[in-house]
Amino acid sequence: MVNFVLVAGARLGAWAWDDVVPHLRAAGHGVHPLTLSGLAEKQGVPAGQQTHVQDIVDEVERHDLRDVVLVGHSYSGVPSGQAAGRIGDRLARMVFLDSSVPADGEPFVATWPDGGTAMRATIAENGGFWPVAPATHFEDHGLTDDQIARIVGGSTPHPGATLTEAAVLDGPLGDLPATYIKCTLGDPEPSDDVAELLTGGRWRLIEMDTGHWPMFSRPGELARILIDAAGA
Template structure:
């Protein structure tokens, strides 16, 4: 039996996995969707990037989870990649779901074309938080109007320090047993840093023909992909 630890991307909480969780549990696995500090029901909790890394480690250790399949979506690939290197033999696999990947000493925003200037300015203008994205941000990703409204309605401003503080890798990402799930709708190719990691013998690529939020657009299909990974 695998224990799936599911972490959604920026501005989202554990609720984002509600349509995926039943499929994983029905297959007999443990499922642990996690809200990171400062988001959703944990709003108001101060958080930097290492707070989010520790959130994941604490969840695994508090519940004494083994055979962990750690799934980090979008922004959450950054803390998940760091946590995966710190939970030792509890880790079975780490899944980067259309996500960023951490680079030692670099923040999440460093991979942005402008070096993160626009995000940093937005954080400064919004009291230290990255504000919720408008509905137009989610268009072109295979989502219905209802699904977009659900995402926007449930999203909360994201703690800015988690985006601007540097990653700290205790284990090279290329050494981790990992799968990168690329959502190809609108953006079919992995980024250069991901492409490099995929040359590792420990990494593999799976493609999904949907947009960046597959837990909403294709929850059943995503669950099956995750089950296949756990069984590999």
Template sequence: MAEFLLVAGAWLGARAWDEVVPELRAAGHGTHPLTLSGLAEKQGVPAGQQTHVQDIVDEVERLDLRDVVLVGHSYSGIPVGQAAGRIGDRLAHVVFVDSNVPADGGSFVSSWPGGRAVAEAVAGNGGRWAPLAAADFAGQGLTDEQIARIVAGSTPHPGATLTEPAVLTRPLGELPATYVKCLLDGAEPSDDVAELLKSERWQLVELDTGHWPMFSQPRELARILGRAAGES
């Protein structure tokens, strides 16, 4: 069985995986949701992008995990993709859940079409990226109760994590990886992901839901994660 390290995207902490964790554990997997520095219960901890990469590496080493499946959602695909290259033979697989992917020397804001607006918003908000409002989740396959849970669990995201450059120690195309594309958030992967999917070590899985599948379709997401672990 695999050891899953689950990392949610911007604004969210470990509690985002509350409905996925029982499904994976029932299948016999070790499951370890992680809150990154500066978020949720770790608010106030200074953090840049490399802090988040180190958070992930340190958790793998602290728990002495082997056969690790790193899972990065949204923003967290960037630190997860970097950490995957740094944990050596502990890594079994990487799953990018509707996420950004790191480019060596690039940042979240430089790799995303809306990045400039994000950088401006962060600069105008004391160096923090304000969470989304409930209305921003429309059309993402979420119930009102699920939206309320996301909003209640969101905290401002440390802005430095969005602007620091990524440092890759291993080309992403060499990693054994699954990319989960959530179709309500766009029918096609971004150009950088499409290029990576040309690698024989990467595969694409489509999920008919929005950008937050750990809330909208936790059981189906858990099944996808379990299958990815079996393909390591």
């Protein structure tokens, strides 16, 4: 048995894993979906980048979890990758799910084409938050109309400081035992920073033929991949 700690991407909360959790629990594993500060039921809680890192570390320590498989989706690969280095031998494996990866001293927005200029402007115009995305944002990702409506309806504005504050790594990211799951629908290749990390010998690449939100589009398949990754 391992303990999965599941952290969904920007604007989402623990609820985003509802279709995945039963598959993991049926296989006998511990499952801990986590809502980060400022999102979903934790709206109103002030949050910066290190708040989200600490949210993850606190979840592991509060439950005294061992053999942790930490799964960070999309934006949450950034705080999860930092937290993975801080939970020490509690970590069994880090899984980056079609996610960004942290770079020491760099914010989430650093890898955006304009260096995050437009993102920062949007955050400033929306009271310090990244607003909820419209339904059109989720098209062409293998999602049904009902699934898109569920994502949009459950989303909450994302605390902007978590996107613009710099990551702080305790050690080289490539030293982590890690799996990168690439969702290939519409964007088949890993980003350059991920491709470089995959050459280091400790990271594995797994591909899913679906879009960026596989916890909705392919929950059963995603659960099987996570279980397989846990045994890697």
